[in-house]
Amino acid sequence: xxxxRPAGAExxxxxxxxxxxxxxxxEKLLEARILIAWDExxxxxxxxxxxxxxxxxxxxxxxxxxxxxxQLNFVKQEIVDRLNASAGKKVIAExxxxxxxxxx
Numbered sequence: 001x002x003x004x005r006p007a008g009a010e011x012x013x014x015x016x017x018x019x020x021x022x023x024x025x026x027e028k029l030l031e032a033r034i035l036i037a038w039d040e041x042x043x044x045x046x047x048x049x050x051x052x053x054x055x056x057x058x059x060x061x062x063x064x065x066x067x068x069x070x071q072l073n074f075v076k077q078e079i080v081d082r083l084n085a086s087a088g089k090k091v092i093a094e095x096x097x098x099x100x101x102x103x104x
Contacts, residue, residue: 030091034059034083041082045072049097057093059083062100069097 017029031054039046048068052060059080063069072079076095084090 027091030087030089033087034091037083037086041079041086042072045075045079048072052098054092057091058096059092059094060096060098063097064100066099069099072097 017026034054035051038051042049045068048065049061049063049072052062054060061072063072072095076097080092080095083092
């Protein structure tokens with residue numbers, strides 16, 4: 001059983017979030033949460049795609065083949081919704097699916 005928190009004590013998470021906000025890095029923290037949540041949000045399709053970067057509320061995703069790009073295209077709004085839920089607010093408006101070339 002956890003010990004009761006002393007009066008006036010703040011959870012460490014709150015203190016860290018406040019420090020990050022003070023440094024002006026709150027958006028970067030949300031973006032990091034999005035990237036970390038990718039595997040769970042994309043489910044089995046995550047094996048065929050990887051998030052690259054977030055720019056202007058668009059998550060760019062490298063996809064291993066045109067066939068997997070088509071599959072991801074069918075569920076991309078569901079993935080966006082899951083990613084935003086994991087961040088606790090709307091961070092991503094759109095997935096941009098990019099084909100990647102295999103290197104020889």
